[in-house]
Amino acid sequence: MKKLKLISILSLLLFVSIGCSDEDDTSTQVSNPTEITSTVTDGQWVVTLFKENDVVQTSNYSGYSFTFGADGSLSATNGSTTQSGDWSTYTDSGYTKLDIMFTALDGPFEEISEDWNVISRTTTKIELKHVSGGDGSIDYLTFEKD
Numbered sequence: 001m002k003k004l005k006l007i008s009i010l011s012l013l014l015f016v017s018i019g020c021s022d023e024d025d026t027s028t029q030v031s032n033p034t035e036i037t038s039t040v041t042d043g044q045w046v047v048t049l050f051k052e053n054d055v056v057q058t059s060n061y062s063g064y065s066f067t068f069g070a071d072g073s074l075s076a077t078n079g080s081t082t083q084s085g086d087w088s089t090y091t092d093s094g095y096t097k098l099d100i101m102f103t104a105l106d107g108p109f110e111e112i113s114e115d116w117n118v119i120s121r122t123t124t125k126i127e128l129k130h131v132s133g134g135d136g137s138i139d140y141l142t143f144e145k146d
Contacts, residue, residue, distance in 0.1 A: 031118055032096060033097075036089040036121060039121055040098070040126065041069065041070050044067050046066065046143065047112075047141065048125075049140060050108075050140070050141050050142075052111060057108070057111070061076070072088055073085075083104055085103055087099060117129045117130065125144045127140070129141075
């Protein structure tokens with residue numbers, strides 16, 4: 001009888017663990033690279049969320065407008081200050097990626113220079129996720145149309 005109860009409990013736990021999803025496990029193929037390119041090159045964007053290691057650091061990008069050029073150029077402008085870089089989009093391991101590379105070697109623009117998984121996209125909002133290959137930490141970056 002105890003074995004039957006134990007088997008029932010273990011079966012229930014297995015069923016519950018399979019049915020539950022991890023909140024952080026939302027990286028799926030939501031768009032193709034052509035759709036991302038079409039979206040990001042249409043207008044200017046602002047960062048509405050940057051979360052690194054569970055610490056919100058969105059204010060590091062306050063006042064910056066981001067422009068993704070059709071030629072792969074990237075600029076972030078805040079009045080007279082401009083940060084330059086490059087961007088590209090591609091598919092890797094079943095995920096659409098948005099690769100952002102600023103030329104700044106330190107500071108907040110180095111922090112968002114990553115290969116981001118696209119987790120959602122509309123014409124006015126793009127949500128991105130990066131999982132560190134080193135320690136497995138997860139960062140989130142959201143752009144919204146300015």
